[in-house]
Amino acid sequence: MTCLPSVSPTKKLGLVIDLDxxxxxxxxxxxxxxxxxxxxxxxLTDLDPYGADPNGVWFNRIHxxxxxxxxxxxxxxxxxxxxxxxxxxxxxxxxxxxxxYKREEDGIVLVDADKCIGCKLCSWACAYGAxxxxxxxxxxxxxxxxxxxxxxxxxxxxxxxxxxxxTCPVGARSFGDLNDPQSAVSQLVVDxxxxxxxxELDYKPVNKYLPPRPxxxxxxxxxxxxxxxxxxxxxxxxxxxxxxxxxxxL
Amino acid sequence: xxxxxxxxxxxTASGAGYGMIFLIVLGQLTGLLPLxxxxxxxxxxxxxxxxxxxxxxxxxxxxxxxxxxxxxxxWRSSWLSREGIFALSTFIPTGLYALLAAFxxxxxxxxxxxxxxxxxxxxxxxxxxxxxxxxxxxxxxxWCNHLVPASYLxxxxxxxxxxxxxxxxxxxxxxRITDGITVILLLAGLVTKFLYWQYIAENKGLSSVxxxxxxxxxxxxxxxxxxxxxxxxxxxEMGFKIARKHSRRLRKITFVCxxxxxxxxxxxxGLFASTALTNLVITLSILLGTxxxxxxxxxxxxxxxxxxxxxxxxxxx
Numbered sequence: 001m002t003c004l005p006s007v008s009p010t011k012k013l014g015l016v017i018d019l020d021x022x023x024x025x026x027x028x029x030x031x032x033x034x035x036x037x038x039x040x041x042x043x044l045t046d047l048d049p050y051g052a053d054p055n056g057v058w059f060n061r062i063h064x065x066x067x068x069x070x071x072x073x074x075x076x077x078x079x080x081x082x083x084x085x086x087x088x089x090x091x092x093x094x095x096x097x098x099x100x101y102k103r104e105e106d107g108i109v110l111v112d113a114d115k116c117i118g119c120k121l122c123s124w125a126c127a128y129g130a131x132x133x134x135x136x137x138x139x140x141x142x143x144x145x146x147x148x149x150x151x152x153x154x155x156x157x158x159x160x161x162x163x164x165x166x167t168c169p170v171g172a173r174s175f176g177d178l179n180d181p182q183s184a185v186s187q188l189v190v191d192x193x194x195x196x197x198x199x200e201l202d203y204k205p206v207n208k209y210l211p212p213r214p215x216x217x218x219x220x221x222x223x224x225x226x227x228x229x230x231x232x233x234x235x236x237x238x239x240x241x242x243x244x245x246x247x248x249x250l
Numbered sequence: 251x252x253x254x255x256x257x258x259x260x261x262t263a264s265g266a267g268y269g270m271i272f273l274i275v276l277g278q279l280t281g282l283l284p285l286x287x288x289x290x291x292x293x294x295x296x297x298x299x300x301x302x303x304x305x306x307x308x309x310x311x312x313x314x315x316x317x318x319x320x321x322x323x324x325w326r327s328s329w330l331s332r333e334g335i336f337a338l339s340t341f342i343p344t345g346l347y348a349l350l351a352a353f354x355x356x357x358x359x360x361x362x363x364x365x366x367x368x369x370x371x372x373x374x375x376x377x378x379x380x381x382x383x384x385x386x387x388x389x390x391x392x393w394c395n396h397l398v399p400a401s402y403l404x405x406x407x408x409x410x411x412x413x414x415x416x417x418x419x420x421x422x423x424x425x426r427i428t429d430g431i432t433v434i435l436l437l438a439g440l441v442t443k444f445l446y447w448q449y450i451a452e453n454k455g456l457s458s459v460x461x462x463x464x465x466x467x468x469x470x471x472x473x474x475x476x477x478x479x480x481x482x483x484x485x486x487e488m489g490f491k492i493a494r495k496h497s498r499r500l501r502k503i504t505f506v507c508x509x510x511x512x513x514x515x516x517x518x519x520g521l522f523a524s525t526a527l528t529n530l531v532i533t534l535s536i537l538l539g540t541x542x543x544x545x546x547x548x549x550x551x552x553x554x555x556x557x558x559x560x561x562x563x564x565x566x567x
Contacts, residue, residue, distance in 0.1 A: 003327045019465075024475075054480050061477035063561050065459070069469035076474060079463055081561065090388065096331035097320035115320055118313020120487065121330055124251070127389035127457070129484045129558035138313025195464045198557060200456040201388050209464050 004092055009107035012179035013145055014085050014206035016188050020213045021172035024064050024078030028164035032060040035163035040144045045136040057132045059143040060164055077212055083130035083143035084205030085109050091122035108145045116140055127201050178206050252490045253551035256311040262547050264304030268373040269410025270297040271344050279366045285358055290351035293417050329386055333379035340376050343368035377406045389557040391455030391567055397446040408439035412512055412539045419532045433513050440509035454567045462560035473563045488556035500549050508542020
């Protein structure tokens, strides 16, 4: 049934992505692709992978943005984006077949590959572009939050996290229960002012993003306005400098 | 949004079919149209052909058409599912009504009244559900508004009226009232589309690249580097840009071909002495109307911007 769970899930598993830490290396996207092409929603088809027009299904994409503030000071922010496993997930309710569903036990949004008719309506309903259509199989695919890893008792306990989290070399991604206020991820959201993407749509995404930290030390070379290379002020220049300027200008 | 041919054909053809059935049934219920078996054959024949063509073409949009029956199961939450259920159940009263109109004793009995009322209700509900599939999508501000169901309903009636009008002319059953109703519905279509385009020019939604990334509070945000080098599904499906370039001209085509010229042709059709010339003019009104409605529907998809485009370089919707 593509109605959302009548009772709000007791656990809301999701990711917290720290935009301050992410270096935009795309390792999370690569490891996601590698795990999931053999996982729950396998395969993550690539069409023409080595040709002129490669095209394939990915669950995780890293966009890079530039933010320019009032002082014309700019900052590059790497922005990984995958399914946010929304509480109020319209990709689930629009599904005409019951293929799209939100799990009552942990809030993970999944697609039942045996029921999907490939109408693509769920991808239109998702504001974030989290769903990608697999032309080869004719069904919709999306991030599973590595449902086949996080409960997998064949893996060592430390590895029971989504592939993107386990591979992030800088620890920009955290995984946990965002419904439990005591969990490490919830604490992180509170401490750092974690936010929702497109909160105005009220999809109530479970995944949260942490903002880049403000630059702290105005004397450090990475903060504040870069020191401008200014020409020597002619009025205040000394005698020698004015003479040198004249000679060199001849 | 990518204007898929199958979906354009589906919404326009089935819309015109349902609009036409609505008008024939309403016309016969009110006594404006005769309960004539040849009229029933040609009008219901055309309408059912359009509806079946539309429904069949909609399944070409599916990745797994063999599983299409599953789309009838989720009526509790999904407008697409409701649309499918209404579309199929509409065949029952309209089909029975058409059979009675074509082969019955020519008397509008109680059974026909009941079937007529059910047909009116279900035709309207089906078109409304089709429109709500789009009007319920918050990421597309150009779709998520009340003028979308309004224009789907009005355009179903106006395109249905244009076709029915032509059939009435061919059967010499046309009169000033049927001409007048067709013209009024076409003008209503023109006004609805005008209001729709005015509305979407002013209401582009609250989302921007700033809210999509949550970085808007820090300053002006722009895409620095794309997430991937080649176009992916999202960019092909939601990133359609051609129409926006030509939208002014295409809107003019919609207004002129879809509404203004057909109104003009219907107004002058009666002035010709020869029936053949009159019928030619009326046939021309259908050809132009078809061009107009197809352009309108193509624009409806192609002009609509999806919030995903905010992650791919768009600054607002």
